[in-house]
Amino acid sequence: MRLRQAALLIAAMTLVLAALLLPLARLVQVLAADRALSAAVDKARNLEFLVTSVSQDDLAAAVDQANSDLPRYPATVYLPDGTVLGSAQPRTAAVELAARGSSLTAEGDGGWEVVGPVAGSAYTGIVVVRVFVGDDELTRGVARTWTVLGVLGAGALLLAVLAGDWLTRAAVRPIRELAALSHQLASGRLAARSRVHGPPEVQAVAEGLNHLAGRIEDLLRAERESVADISHQLRTPLTALRLEVEATPGTAAIAEHVASLEAAVTRVIEQARRSGVPVAPAACDAALIVAERAEFWAALAEDQARPVTTEIAAGPVLVGVAEADLRTCVDVLLGNVFAHTPDGAAYAVRLTGGGQLTVEDAGPGFSSPDVRRGESGGGSTGLGLDIARRTAQSSGGDLTIGPSRLGGARVVVDLGPPRQPSFAVR
Template identity: 45%
Template structure:
């Protein structure tokens, strides 16, 4: 942008200088020529009285003296002779012999002639020849000065434009830097509102937007904190009810579920509090987490007569994702299967290393499938083909993308839905 401003100012200034200096240069040339002709005319007129009354010897001496003193060639045509500087009898001279004083352009310069009447004798003619060099005397120097003036004005205009462009570009770059900082989560970044012109208005609006975002996030954190207190009270009651169940296995299963909900609520609160801070890089053993959560859901699968096939490696399989987030992914996918397929529907959970690192989690079911799986809208937040909230698949998608992976929906070999979750080793 700075270069464009300089080009624009330079081109505009050059056009103005050309429009101003070219006519001025031509005027200087005309003035110099007129001045040279006027000076030659004055010198020639000094001989008028002598030509009219002086005798031949005195006139010849005076003409030689004037010609020697003058920078121009001075001649007098009298009685068929040429006194002073040698000159030809040009048409202008013959015209002056008829009584007309005039001037005109001749080869090599300009000639000025005066007709001098002599009582009782033929008219004499005074001729002054001004060469082209005399007509252009000082013109080149004046043109050089005008050119130097034009170059100086152009340089000054470019310097001023450069300073203005620097201020303009600097303000624009500062705005972009603040925008990038806000995009990275640094909500304390603020733009300089003293930027010139409309940039100051944009900076003020950007600062207002940053303040509004910070206020919205603060309200969100407060809402989540309030929600945590509301949720933990019934969770405590559920935990106490679970402890009061006579069947130890049922009590342990319900207690484990309550504890999982409590961990999820705690993780949500911690994520809200960590906002605006530089995130870490959590590394989780996907094999251990998947095996643990599948074991939890296996009890419910047995109660609902579902055949659950599990293929999870025993060796550690690291992925860049928090354990709580990975647990939320597994719970969302398996919860969808249990919620949207009839009892007795078989399902399969597979975890294997992904090409290029990370892990690939595959959940297959033999249910009716998801019609929306045939288009990308099935992964949009709030979109559901079964009347639910539509947040389960979105949770899986968001977590997978945070790890550098993604989610695909396919048809399983059993005719139901297959969800493929790629968990990476870093951000894409």
């Protein structure tokens, strides 16, 4: 914006200065020529007066003195008998015309001639007075004046550009602050606000953006509270279910699942109550968590006659994900295998030392290479892969899907390293 404003200002100022300075430069040139010709005319008139009032000898001395005092305009007096006084110059066409009684200013060779006839009583015939003005005299001082005008014009243009740039920066600065505020809001800093200053239009935008940020913060707070309230309402029936399971013999496995469900609900409540407060960077041993969940799902795979391949790098494999989040991620991926492939379909779980988790199966695969949140071609909600993707992205990694070497779907979760190198691994 500043460059466009500067270019526009330079173009406008150039037109204004051109409209002002070009006529002024032409006027200087005309005034210089008029000044030179006026000086020549004055000198010629003075000599014409002397022709009628002094003798020839005195006239010759006066012409020499005039040429000595003002050599830039050499004067010549042509007497009727052919005598030439002053600057020795041949008779020109203008002199011959003046000898017939005409006063004129004519352009000659290398300048202009100012000639005038004088009928002196001491001479038989017409005396012609000629004063010559060279081309250099017609333009004396013009180049210097043009240089001064050019410097003044360049200075005016520079000052205008600097002033325009200052005004532009003053107008752009609040807009940049608004852009910075939008980036802060996009990064989750909903408490950020912008100063209300600048032009009235920008102030209106700042007030609207501040109001929008406050409204978003209120809506998110209400949503968190709603999620927390709903999750909290689940704790009562879960507690009753856990007590019933504990009182029933031979339901240890069910009790374990109920306890996991209750812990998950508790995590939902805690996350909803955070209200955007930053938490310490998470970290865990991915090898330990993936091995644990792979072993858990392997029991169900055995009941369904599913061939299972498990390749887990020797731990610890440190990743920047909380244990609970990684456990949920693995359960989601393996749960999708059991939910969307027929009994007996093989699957494989692999974890490299760099934190890359791969789950692939021998099922029908993905109907589309681009699976979005809330969309699924397999009759599900489509949220499972989104949970795994957000888990990967929270650690600085990402999730990719594609065809499996087993013939079905392949999901690769790249988990980033922990942000803090020192932490406790259980």
